[in-house]
Amino acid sequence: LDKTAKLDKSGDNLEVKQDDDDKEDKAAQSLLNKLIRSNLVQSTHQVEVLQRDPNSPLYSVKSFEELHLKKDLLQGVYGMGFNRPSKIQETALPMMLAEPPQNLIAQSQSGTGKTAAFVLAMLSRVDLSQRHPQCLCLSPTYELALQTGQVIEQMGKYCPDIKLAYAVRGNRLEKGQKISEQIVIGTPGTVMDWCTKLRFIDTKKIKVFVLDEADVMIATQGHQDQSIRIQRMLPKDCQMLLFSATFEESVWKFAQKVVPEPNIIKLRREEETLDTIKQYYVLCDNKEEKYHALCNIYGAITIAQAMIFCHTRKTAGWLAAELSKEGHQVALLSGEMMVEQRAAVIQRFRDGKEKVLVTTNVCARGIDVEQVSVVINFDLPVDKDGNPDCETYLHRIGRTGRFGKRGLAINMVDSKYSMNILNRIQDHFNKRIEKLDTDDLDEIE
Numbered sequence: 001l002d003k004t005a006k007l008d009k010s011g012d013n014l015e016v017k018q019d020d021d022d023k024e025d026k027a028a029q030s031l032l033n034k035l036i037r038s039n040l041v042q043s044t045h046q047v048e049v050l051q052r053d054p055n056s057p058l059y060s061v062k063s064f065e066e067l068h069l070k071k072d073l074l075q076g077v078y079g080m081g082f083n084r085p086s087k088i089q090e091t092a093l094p095m096m097l098a099e100p101p102q103n104l105i106a107q108s109q110s111g112t113g114k115t116a117a118f119v120l121a122m123l124s125r126v127d128l129s130q131r132h133p134q135c136l137c138l139s140p141t142y143e144l145a146l147q148t149g150q151v152i153e154q155m156g157k158y159c160p161d162i163k164l165a166y167a168v169r170g171n172r173l174e175k176g177q178k179i180s181e182q183i184v185i186g187t188p189g190t191v192m193d194w195c196t197k198l199r200f201i202d203t204k205k206i207k208v209f210v211l212d213e214a215d216v217m218i219a220t221q222g223h224q225d226q227s228i229r230i231q232r233m234l235p236k237d238c239q240m241l242l243f244s245a246t247f248e249e250s251v252w253k254f255a256q257k258v259v260p261e262p263n264i265i266k267l268r269r270e271e272e273t274l275d276t277i278k279q280y281y282v283l284c285d286n287k288e289e290k291y292h293a294l295c296n297i298y299g300a301i302t303i304a305q306a307m308i309f310c311h312t313r314k315t316a317g318w319l320a321a322e323l324s325k326e327g328h329q330v331a332l333l334s335g336e337m338m339v340e341q342r343a344a345v346i347q348r349f350r351d352g353k354e355k356v357l358v359t360t361n362v363c364a365r366g367i368d369v370e371q372v373s374v375v376i377n378f379d380l381p382v383d384k385d386g387n388p389d390c391e392t393y394l395h396r397i398g399r400t401g402r403f404g405k406r407g408l409a410i411n412m413v414d415s416k417y418s419m420n421i422l423n424r425i426q427d428h429f430n431k432r433i434e435k436l437d438t439d440d441l442d443e444i445e
């Protein structure tokens with residue numbers, strides 16, 4: 001398999017460009033998060049559970065032993081360094097492993113342990129006496145499928161008889177061949193071909209169906225239809241499991257189409273607040289002045305680590321180049337980089353090799369870099385229509401209770417237009433953004 005992490009733009013669908021961009025965005029973010037994730041995202045919220053049968057008892061486990069897994073599988077779990085189930089796993093695992101099998105729709109932010117949970121469920125349901133696909137997992141892209149495949153291989157390390165096949169583009173098999181692997185992971189288009197035209201998979205023998213990253217999946221209309229068509233080919237008693245990091249209305253509708261009679265588990269994400277953030281703005285006349293203001297405050301911001309956000313790739317590239325010319329050490333995260341390159345840049349920054357990271361909004365959305373204490377909006381966040389994008393503003397500079405460190409945000413304003421945006425952001429959050437004089441920086445330290 002070719003494991004380069006270039007995004008699947010051509011692969012499984014023939015959607016219009018806009019859709020593709022959207023999808024690439026979401027899929028890239030998701031992959032990036034997986035590549036840079038070093039551990040579990042903790043949560044202070046309780047899981048919300050909606051049981052299909054409200055009268056059946058609700059089990060939750062505090063240890064992996066309580067799940068009575070096969071020895072080899074438990075060894076695989078501990079081998080990955082997991083000591084105890086994550087918050088969502090505490091409730092999701094008993095449901096997923098119950099007899100008779102139950103269907104599940106689960107939503108929680110990326111990094112909370114969903115993948116590990118369904119991988120465990122698939123591995124534990126494999127019947128080793130049968131040499132045909134029994135578990136089928138759909139992922140939105142080639143790269144995401146490979147990532148999940150790696151988790152299956154890791155967790156199944158001590159179960160040498162469990163085999164995994166990748167139904168992804170480029171993985172060509174002889175026509176008419178049947179597959180003996182018990183777990184198949186792939187993208188909807190290729191899986192569809194394997195189940196229908198090529199008949200590599202007998203869908204009637206599938207016992208567990210997993211639909212991962214449902215929110216990324218439905219960003220492509222074609223994937224949604226293909227997933228539903230695949231689901232329709234499965235037997236009635238097949239266990240259906242669906243996972244999503246977010247849960248907007250469209251995901252919910254889709255989930256209900258592919259998961260009949262579901263149990264539902266939700267774990268709310270930590271909310272960000274501006275309470276511990278000092279917010280400033282700097283008044284300039286143009287891009288060059290913004291650059292000079294930035295140079296003036298550079299010393300102050302590199303005390304900790306800073307991220308600088310620009311609106312376009314072009315500005316980000318220009319700014320990083322100018323700062324480098326001045327002898328400053330900056331890292332640049334840009335949209336044209338491959339996802340693995342981006343992950344490497346973020347890793348270097350996290351390791352403190354660079355103190356300043358210049359990026360565009362799209363690139364850095366949804367990425368937590370915990371030690372960042374200064375955020376500079378070189379351009380203010382606006383949406384497609386040029387209105388203030390308050391949500392993005394909050395994500396960029398807000399802190400969750402967990403990392404409740406004090407932070408500093410500096411906004412660069414270079415026109416009446418951006419002053420207006422700033423004022424609207426200020427009104428939205430009802431939190432004062434103070435003017436900063438970059439020739440007199442005592443107040444920010």
Ligand code: ADP
Nearest residue numbers: 039040082084085086110111112113114115116
């Ligand atoms: P999600 O699918 O929700 O994004 P993952 O299953 O990929 O989350 O888990 C996120 C990270 O946490 C991964 O690095 C994974 O290895 C780790 N992880 C998952 N479950 C546990 C656990 N019970 N204990 C410790 N680490 C875990």
